[in-house]
Amino acid sequence: MPRDLLVLLADGDIHSGEALGNALDISRAAVCKQVKKLTELGVNVTSIKGLGYQLAFPIELLDSTEIKSSLHFDVDSLISKIDVHWSIASTNSYCLDVIKHNNRSGYVCLAENQFAGRGRRGREWISALAGGVNLSLSWQFAGGAEVLEGFSLAIAIAIADTLSDVYSLHDAKLKWPNDILWGNKKIGGVLIEVVGEAGGPCSVVIGIGINVRASGLSQREIEQPWTDLYSALGRDVSRNKLVASLLNCLVPLLQHYEQEGFAAFHKNWKKYDAFLDGQVVVHHGGSDCIEGVARGISRSGELLLEVDGCRRAFKSGEVSLRRA
Numbered sequence: 001m002p003r004d005l006l007v008l009l010a011d012g013d014i015h016s017g018e019a020l021g022n023a024l025d026i027s028r029a030a031v032c033k034q035v036k037k038l039t040e041l042g043v044n045v046t047s048i049k050g051l052g053y054q055l056a057f058p059i060e061l062l063d064s065t066e067i068k069s070s071l072h073f074d075v076d077s078l079i080s081k082i083d084v085h086w087s088i089a090s091t092n093s094y095c096l097d098v099i100k101h102n103n104r105s106g107y108v109c110l111a112e113n114q115f116a117g118r119g120r121r122g123r124e125w126i127s128a129l130a131g132g133v134n135l136s137l138s139w140q141f142a143g144g145a146e147v148l149e150g151f152s153l154a155i156a157i158a159i160a161d162t163l164s165d166v167y168s169l170h171d172a173k174l175k176w177p178n179d180i181l182w183g184n185k186k187i188g189g190v191l192i193e194v195v196g197e198a199g200g201p202c203s204v205v206i207g208i209g210i211n212v213r214a215s216g217l218s219q220r221e222i223e224q225p226w227t228d229l230y231s232a233l234g235r236d237v238s239r240n241k242l243v244a245s246l247l248n249c250l251v252p253l254l255q256h257y258e259q260e261g262f263a264a265f266h267k268n269w270k271k272y273d274a275f276l277d278g279q280v281v282v283h284h285g286g287s288d289c290i291e292g293v294a295r296g297i298s299r300s301g302e303l304l305l306e307v308d309g310c311r312r313a314f315k316s317g318e319v320s321l322r323r324a
Contacts (some may be wrong), residue, residue, distance in 0.1 A: 001110075003086045006043065006130065014051050014321040015022030039076070041113070044215060056215070059130050060239055062110050064294065070244035075251045089116040091136035092193055092207040098138065099195055099203050105140040106251070108179050112257075125189065128214040131256060133239055135208045135246065139254045144199045144238045150262025150301025151167040152178040152192045154253060155206055157265050160272045162249045168244075169232055173274035176294075176321055178301050180210070185227040187211055208246065212239050267297050273297075275321065280305070283320040 004024055008015060017028040024031065034052055035045050046057035064082040071079065087151035088094050091109045095115070098107055104257045113129045127134055141147060156178040163169040163180070173181040178190035188210035196202025213236065257262075270276065275294040282290045282305055292307035300315040305322070 002037050005031070006038060006059065007025060007061065009038075009045065009050045010059045010061055011139050012055050014054045016052035018052075022052065042131070042215075043129055047242075053082050057213070061130060062112060062243070063240055064110075066240040067244050067247075069230060070241050070248075072248050075248050078251050078255070079108060079247065082108040083110065085109070085111040087111065087113040087115060090114055091134050092191055092205050095136040095138050095197065095207075096193060099205070103140065103203055103279045105138060105203075107138045108247070109136045110134060122301050125191070125209050127209055127211065131214040132241055133150050133208065133210040133246070134213045135243060136246045137208075137247070137250065139204050139206065139220045140201065141204060141258050143258050144197060145194045145202045146199060147258050147261065148192075148194065148202075148204065150265070150297075151204070151257065152190055153269060153297065153301045154257065154265040155190050155192065155208075155250065156180060156261055157268050157272065158249045158253050159190070159208065159210075159246065161268070162245050164227075167229070167233060167237065169229070172272065174269065174272040175274050176297065177301070182232045184224040184274070187227050187229065187232065195232050198228075206250070210242070212237055212242065263299055266297070266301075269297055275323070279324065281322050282314060283322070284314065292322055 006019065008020055008023055017031050021028045023311065025101040035047070038045050044116065046054050046056060046154045048054060062084045064084050068076060069081055069290045085094070091111050095107065095109045098109070111134045113124070114127060114134050130241055145298070156174050159180055160172045160174055171182065172187070175181055179186055180188040181244055188208065191207035193205045193207070194202055211226060213230040214228045265304050273296060276296055278294050280292065280294045282292070282303070290305065290307060292312070295304040295306050295311060298304055298313055303319065305312050305314065
């Protein structure tokens, strides 16, 4: 992966092939090959005849020091470590491996590129190189997995709160159980993975993926309509400040969730619910499709569907939701 070349090009200025070769201690032909690799990875690099190479727009690379400088003091004290990787299979998988060897709360894993990113129900999470946030955070709960009812919904609400309060994305919506939408297109998602016993201490890995400026992706690569923060806001967003803002919102939630549970967040779901009182189709299990009216969620986070005048509840992980 041509990381060093991207670091040199990140400012958005024009850099000659000769200057890049000297800085990297490689030939101009090798620079050309590295540029081709970046292009194949979705980075928009323009070759300007007689002048050199230039990115279509400047790129801010993730930096743990920059992130920590924007954390609230009480949040920073609870973050044990922030690792930023250039390319790994999956931040969640890496975080789970760290837990096996050092079971600590507050470990943060970030990556500029994931080549095997994972979403809910075994789906692939595709993200642009240096074009989004791939974040995983580990946390320990003494009460066990049984206290985490509705947990993924609470995380999704916290992300929507961050986008609304910090970035004024007031029309952000949530699709049950944990997709973040804007304009009926997916802008981010959550993947929760739990290690431990139902009734004993457990560790949770909270995986968050958000498209920030994903110009390197094509609509054909992803199975559903998607967008990014740049399109939604009409301006660039600092990825380092976004990571810090997410952690500033999530860590206090994690501190109190074991005592308060989902009941503290239940009422906030309604203002973000993308499907409330709409006609929807729920794909339950394999090929079983149930059509009805979405009536919000229960106090434990179940999807409530009105079918022929009767209400049915569906637990997270059992259904896929689509507009009728």
